[in-house]
Amino acid sequence: MYYFHQTSGTNESRTATRYGSDMVDAVNLLALNLPGSAVIQQGDELAAADTILEWATATGCWPIRGYPAAAPFPWDDSPTAGFTKGQPWLPLAPNYRYANAKAEFANDFSHVGVLRVAAALRKSPAFGPHVEIKRLNGAVAILRWGSAGSLLLISNLAKEPTEVQPSRIPGIPAEMTVATSSTGSSFSVASHIVMEKSLKLAPGETVLLAGGPRHCGGPGPVDKIANKLSEGWQKINKYFSNS
Numbered sequence: 001m002y003y004f005h006q007t008s009g010t011n012e013s014r015t016a017t018r019y020g021s022d023m024v025d026a027v028n029l030l031a032l033n034l035p036g037s038a039v040i041q042q043g044d045e046l047a048a049a050d051t052i053l054e055w056a057t058a059t060g061c062w063p064i065r066g067y068p069a070a071a072p073f074p075w076d077d078s079p080t081a082g083f084t085k086g087q088p089w090l091p092l093a094p095n096y097r098y099a100n101a102k103a104e105f106a107n108d109f110s111h112v113g114v115l116r117v118a119a120a121l122r123k124s125p126a127f128g129p130h131v132e133i134k135r136l137n138g139a140v141a142i143l144r145w146g147s148a149g150s151l152l153l154i155s156n157l158a159k160e161p162t163e164v165q166p167s168r169i170p171g172i173p174a175e176m177t178v179a180t181s182s183t184g185s186s187f188s189v190a191s192h193i194v195m196e197k198s199l200k201l202a203p204g205e206t207v208l209l210a211g212g213p214r215h216c217g218g219p220g221p222v223d224k225i226a227n228k229l230s231e232g233w234q235k236i237n238k239y240f241s242n243s
Contacts, residue, residue, distance in 0.1 A: 003036025007044040014043050014069050016095070017050040022204035025114050025182035026155045029206050032118045033142045033153045035131045040115065046104050047111045048074055049093045066090045074100035109183060117180035118208055126151050126210050134169055138162035139201055143169055145214035152176060152209040156201035166195040166209075176211035 007027050008014050015027045024047040031038040050068035066089070074096035075082030081096050093099065104112040121127055126149030134141045138158025144151040152172060156162050166172060175194050181187040186200075187207045193199070201207070 003034065004039070005031040005034050005036055006039040006041060007031050008041035008069065010041075010069075011067055012069060013050050014041065014048060016044075016047045016099070017068070020204070021047045021049075021095075021099075022182075022184075023157075024111055026157065026204050026206040028111070028115050029118050029153055029180075029182075029208060030140075030142070030155060032115075032122060033144060033151065033208070034133075042073060043069075043071070043093075045112050045115050046074065046099045046101060047095070048099045049095045051091045051093050053090070071096075076100050076102040109189075111183060114180050114182060121151060121179060121208070121210065124210075125149050128214075132169065136162075136164035136166075136168060139164050141166070141169060143172065143214070145171075148213060150176075150211055150214045151179070152211070153206070154199065154201065154209070155206040156203055159203050161200060161202050163198050163200050165198050166193075171214045171216050173211035173213075173215070176209035179208045179210040181208065182206040 008018070012018070015024050019027065024044065028040060028044060031040065048071070051071035053066060053068060071090055071093040072081060072083040072088040074093060077097045077100055080088060081092050081100060104110040107113055125147050126144070128144045128146035128150060130144070130146035132143040132145070136154065138160065139154050139156045139162050141164070142153040150173065152166065152169070154164060154166065172195055174196070175192050178187045178189050178191050178193060180189060182205055185205050185207060186202070187193070193209060199207070
């Protein structure tokens, strides 16, 4: 089965308008870490919002009917957002002054900066072929494992703060490093997190952790059966030794 994850549809609201700007990094990172292909709809990497059609003043005819998500792409914070030297066919998004390519690409801790790190990790040895998805209270956890390392994404999709215990996921490394986190997150990049400790996440807060390979040790079903047989034979031998 082939999986395909797209942050926004062509004719539907952009993520920032649909869920709020606090959820932009969560949606982008989920798309990049779930199994399958990821498509980041143009503008979602910037947290660009939909336009407000009631602001439209252009009277020209266009091949397609205008819709809010078709707001001109904001390249910079100039009066026309660097999209055109004339009048854009639709009004600019209301947040284009700060949610634009020039501002976002210049800041390593912006939505684009978070996306860059997550996209690069898809090509790293830590991005394993196996995926495990778990719900941890109001958060969702995605573990990529089966390679030289492992990645753990934890995202609070609830509308209220939540607390999670990463160690509920069997076999994860004892300590992992913050590769990236959502803008405004309390988790600092490159800090080390002990998995036995509880993590507190605000609504929409998302953290991507990198660590060593998943440890799949411990007795499996075959080992347990073998141990029981061994214990049985030991009891039989002890019985006949004493008789």
